[in-house]
Amino acid sequence: MSRTAIVISLAAVLLAGALSGCAPSRKRSVPMPVLTVPPEPEVDQVVNPGSMFQPEGASYLFADTRARRVGDIVVVNIVESTTAKNKATTKSNKDSSIDLGVGAFMGRQDFLGAPIGAESMIKAGSSGKLNSDGETKRENYITSSVAARIVRVVNNDLYEIEGARETRVNDETQIIVARGLIRARDIAPDNTIPSNKIANAKIELFGEGVLADRQKPGWLTRILDNVWPF
Numbered sequence: 339m340s341r342t343a344i345v346i347s348l349a350a351v352l353l354a355g356a357l358s359g360c361a362p363s364r365k366r367s368v369p370m371p372v373l374t375v376p377p378e379p380e381v382d383q384v385v386n387p388g389s390m391f392q393p394e395g396a397s398y399l400f401a402d403t404r405a406r407r408v409g410d411i412v413v414v415n416i417v418e419s420t421t422a423k424n425k426a427t428t429k430s431n432k433d434s435s436i437d438l439g440v441g442a443f444m445g446r447q448d449f450l451g452a453p454i455g456a457e458s459m460i461k462a463g464s465s466g467k468l469n470s471d472g473e474t475k476r477e478n479y480i481t482s483s484v485a486a487r488i489v490r491v492v493n494n495d496l497y498e499i500e501g502a503r504e505t506r507v508n509d510e511t512q513i514i515v516a517r518g519l520i521r522a523r524d525i526a527p528d529n530t531i532p533s534n535k536i537a538n539a540k541i542e543l544f545g546e547g548v549l550a551d552r553q554k555p556g557w558l559t560r561i562l563d564n565v566w567p568f
Contacts, residue, residue: 404525405497410488412499412525414516416533416541418480425473435463480543484514495522499536512545 405412486501500517518536525531533539555563 402527403529404522404527405488405529406491406522408488408491411485411529412488412497412501412520413483413485413528413530414499414501414533414536415530416480416482416484416514416516418478418533418541420478421476423473423475426471428468428470430466430468432466433464437461480541482514482543484516486516492519496520497522510545512543515540515542517541 484501484503486499488497488499490498492498497520498518499520500515502513502515505512505514516533516536516539518539520531520536524535533541
């Protein structure tokens with residue numbers, strides 16, 4: 339195949355890829371994360387002692403109604419703010435020199451009429467200098483809330499929770515996921531808890547849509563970045 343035919347074939351492939359990228363396509367929605375399925379509650383035989391309030395019921399007249407059992411709901415108030423800054427400065431200077439000569443040889447200070455040591459046998463010098471500065475800064479801020487379920491009771495004061503929320507507005511999908519361990523004492527009377535009191539916290543915020551696509555480089559740019567040697 340001639341060189342011209344190869345160039346034409348390559349141009350046709352690139353044009354077809356560009357046209358296919360411009361063609362409208364139906365995007366698959368971001369799948370919800372896999373959450374732990376709570377176990378089926380054990381149904382005990384109901385015994386009616388004649389009281390209005392049953393001990394197995396979820397509603398009590400004076401008891402604490404905060405979440406404490408598997409399947410109970412806790413609202414996580416996510417307020418995350420992180421700021422990281424790193425700065426490095428390096429300075430280095432180096433100077434070295436060498437001057438090697440012979441003042442006399444076997445008691446003689448001249449050889450064939452020429453004085454010994456008049457000129458250096460070896461004379462060299464070097465110098466080096468390095469100055470470098472580097473600085474990085476990153477800030478993240480998230481404010482939201484998500485309802486999570488108690489999926490496991492570790493002990494009487496420690497619960498494992500997880501929950502997710504999906505929001506879709508004008509073809510923009512946003513998913514918030516919260517997982518971690520909480521203490522019973524940190525749950526407020528209205529069954530809310532701040533995210534900074536979750537141990538082993540894993541908070542994710544991701545999605546897809548027009549805005550998310552605009553924040554990514556095009557497919558041809560990504561290909562060229564991977565194969566470009568310079």
